Amino acid sequence: MAQGSDAAFRRRLVRVYLGCTAGFIAFVIGVALLERLGLPRRGIGLLFLLATVSLYAGIGIVSRTTDADEYYVAGRRVPAIFNGMATGADWMSAASFIGLAGTLYLQGYGGLAYVMGWTGGYCLVALLLAPYLRKFGQYTIPDFLGERYGGHLPRLIGVAAAILCSFVYLVAQIYGVGLITSQLTGLDFVLGIFLGLGGILLCSFLGGMRAVTWTQVAQYIILVLAYLVPVVWLAVKQTGVPVPQAIYGQQLAKISEREQQLLHDPKEIEVTAAFKARAEMDAAKLKDVPKALLADRAAAQTLVERLKASEAPLAQIQAADKAAASLPKNEAQAREAWTRSQAANEARAKPLAGMPLHAQQFAGDPNGSAAERKAFDSSRRNFLALVFCLMFGTAALPHILVRSYTTPSVREARESVAWSIFFISVLYITAPALAVLVKFEVFNSLVGLPFDRLPAWIANWSKIDPGLVSVTDINLDGVLQLGELRIGGDLIVLATPEIAGLPYVISGMVAAGGLAAALSTADGLLLTISNALGHDLYHKVIDQEASAARRVTISKVLLLIAALAAAAVAAQRPADILFLVSAAFSLAASAFFPALVLGIFWSRANKWGAALGMVSGLGLAIYYMVRNETWLRGVFGVSAPVDLWFDITPISAGAFGVPLGFAVIVVTSLVTPASSAELRSMTRRLRYPQQG
Amino acid sequence: MQAASERGSRAQRVARHWRINLWLTALLLATWFGVTFIVTFFGRELDGVFFGWPFSFWVAAQGALIVYVALVWAYSRAMNRIDRDCGLAEDD
Numbered sequence: 001m002a003q004g005s006d007a008a009f010r011r012r013l014v015r016v017y018l019g020c021t022a023g024f025i026a027f028v029i030g031v032a033l034l035e036r037l038g039l040p041r042r043g044i045g046l047l048f049l050l051a052t053v054s055l056y057a058g059i060g061i062v063s064r065t066t067d068a069d070e071y072y073v074a075g076r077r078v079p080a081i082f083n084g085m086a087t088g089a090d091w092m093s094a095a096s097f098i099g100l101a102g103t104l105y106l107q108g109y110g111g112l113a114y115v116m117g118w119t120g121g122y123c124l125v126a127l128l129l130a131p132y133l134r135k136f137g138q139y140t141i142p143d144f145l146g147e148r149y150g151g152h153l154p155r156l157i158g159v160a161a162a163i164l165c166s167f168v169y170l171v172a173q174i175y176g177v178g179l180i181t182s183q184l185t186g187l188d189f190v191l192g193i194f195l196g197l198g199g200i201l202l203c204s205f206l207g208g209m210r211a212v213t214w215t216q217v218a219q220y221i222i223l224v225l226a227y228l229v230p231v232v233w234l235a236v237k238q239t240g241v242p243v244p245q246a247i248y249g250q251q252l253a254k255i256s257e258r259e260q261q262l263l264h265d266p267k268e269i270e271v272t273a274a275f276k277a278r279a280e281m282d283a284a285k286l287k288d289v290p291k292a293l294l295a296d297r298a299a300a301q302t303l304v305e306r307l308k309a310s311e312a313p314l315a316q317i318q319a320a321d322k323a324a325a326s327l328p329k330n331e332a333q334a335r336e337a338w339t340r341s342q343a344a345n346e347a348r349a350k351p352l353a354g355m356p357l358h359a360q361q362f363a364g365d366p367n368g369s370a371a372e373r374k375a376f377d378s379s380r381r382n383f384l385a386l387v388f389c390l391m392f393g394t395a396a397l398p399h400i401l402v403r404s405y406t407t408p409s410v411r412e413a414r415e416s417v418a419w420s421i422f423f424i425s426v427l428y429i430t431a432p433a434l435a436v437l438v439k440f441e442v443f444n445s446l447v448g449l450p451f452d453r454l455p456a457w458i459a460n461w462s463k464i465d466p467g468l469v470s471v472t473d474i475n476l477d478g479v480l481q482l483g484e485l486r487i488g489g490d491l492i493v494l495a496t497p498e499i500a501g502l503p504y505v506i507s508g509m510v511a512a513g514g515l516a517a518a519l520s521t522a523d524g525l526l527l528t529i530s531n532a533l534g535h536d537l538y539h540k541v542i543d544q545e546a547s548a549a550r551r552v553t554i555s556k557v558l559l560l561i562a563a564l565a566a567a568a569v570a571a572q573r574p575a576d577i578l579f580l581v582s583a584a585f586s587l588a589a590s591a592f593f594p595a596l597v598l599g600i601f602w603s604r605a606n607k608w609g610a611a612l613g614m615v616s617g618l619g620l621a622i623y624y625m626v627r628n629e630t631w632l633r634g635v636f637g638v639s640a641p642v643d644l645w646f647d648i649t650p651i652s653a654g655a656f657g658v659p660l661g662f663a664v665i666v667v668t669s670l671v672t673p674a675s676s677a678e679l680r681s682m683t684r685r686l687r688y689p690q691q692g
Numbered sequence: 693m694q695a696a697s698e699r700g701s702r703a704q705r706v707a708r709h710w711r712i713n714l715w716l717t718a719l720l721l722a723t724w725f726g727v728t729f730i731v732t733f734f735g736r737e738l739d740g741v742f743f744g745w746p747f748s749f750w751v752a753a754q755g756a757l758i759v760y761v762a763l764v765w766a767y768s769r770a771m772n773r774i775d776r777d778c779g780l781a782e783d784d
Contacts, residue, residue: 116756120756122764123721127717127721361739691782
């Protein structure tokens, strides 16, 4: 941004971002006043979208560049604290911002695996990778593999793995951008995607890493404000103390008491019994599908005729007609529909709407029956395996590691990770508080309300997507039981302001925060993909003579192509996008972590070890997922039986991939000749900051 | 501050720097491992009330995060100091 002395540059940065923060706060207050004067919701959403995206675009345009150092690594002069904020925004995706608190709401303690995994991974980044990568000081992660191990093979494997992990993750971000944009403005989803894509490209296309870094700092400020304000407000409302992180323990204790009440509430038991009866009805139908289908059709027909004969109100007759028309058309459809309905009913036939006790560690009981002991062991093992994969994945995702290159020195690279984990923890310490406070609100203010007095947000959100929230009075008592309320994880954060009864301007701010989270991560990923292709594949492998300006131009073109490809995939609304995001951690951990760490700490590790280790670790993780994950089994037509090792779920495939990667690198390196003396001395030079 | 040459040859200083670095890394990683995996493994047993929270819930939701921040911060402070002591900082 600025030329001139270092200190003046830093002072200027502080001034600019303090200005940004003050401006954003003033903007929110201004919109709040407009809301008082009668600005409709659509208008508020549009104002937030336009204001934040034009801020990012403005920063992006000011930071445009064609210089290679500026384009790839922001000129290597981002001070530690700002690099920390940029890493924070880069890191916290739509899944963290929108999904995490929802997962915690639904799973209680089980969701804390994400909180620990997504922060503790930075210990590995700080201790094992960041300072050494900064000393290495090139442009990308495949670059490190190529230079450290020598030859094109490790570099090309790195390019392939980086693109695999990042593209999957990018699709999910663009999907999130489309979702939020269309909710903010009421535009069509696909239009929302391309509008969001415009925002992403304005930041990254003109200025590469330099523009992305400086927009990410602004995005961090907006997303953290948007996350904290509603939680603090909710905490004040419930307890009178504005520090939700410190006081939610007492709310958790109250939730645990309320859970015991609900478990023994006769009305709740009635609801679970009703769902159980429905599931049994589905099971009975599935026993003889043709007969059941005939019976259903006959029943629907009789109902319509009876209503018509008794001259029932038109609405009732139309509803019955519609129900008759929506019956399955043939046996295959009927079988599918009833299997789905049976699973759904069974899931809801569990106490507490299927949610485990919020504070209970792991399922099952270590002192119970054999089955309970087994459930406990398996649940605990899977929790630990998930934490392991998320941590090692964090320390292996290229778009995070590349941020070690953008600081001015090794010293600041270390400090930058400390700032990163601090800024990230601010949000992650708040997420469990948010989940508990919202659960308290639902348990105490919502459950037990008569159906005709339910708050408006339930109807509003259920209109947008019934998967987010739906209510059915299944035991027909006119009162909402917990078992009758179904909440999707993605609702929690987006609807918190409404659940807490805050003005709509706060909802707009939360959506803008979610947008910032998705945009910033998308930008970082997009750069990783296009730079792996532009720098590592084109410049290092295909045309080593290419001028710096030409390389940057090629990278920009590739960035455009990658963005459009990801948008095209996201527009198809791929079904299991959340699975794919979590899978990216296992894949990245298995592919990169062993090769990167051994490349620094063990100078004997050589090219063949690294290449074989990366391929086998990644290969094992992919095999385990494809073999065992329901959706992937369908995609690849796997017919072999599911074969889980130690009961570990496919999402944690990295628990096997990482150790295998380490073992293969060590064994292969020892049986093949050592690297050249020059490469080995380069490895040793990575280990201290001083040049030379 | 001593002149770098008085603290042994460059090769000696590099070896010492790396040795200290490895010990520090191992120590901090052991703490990281204990907080993350050992405490969680015994989560059910460590269920006593801690300032109103069940202890292992609090560790996973806040305690571990505070330890992580402290570990990374301590490593950064210590290493920047050790760099200078060994005369291997960037501006040495």
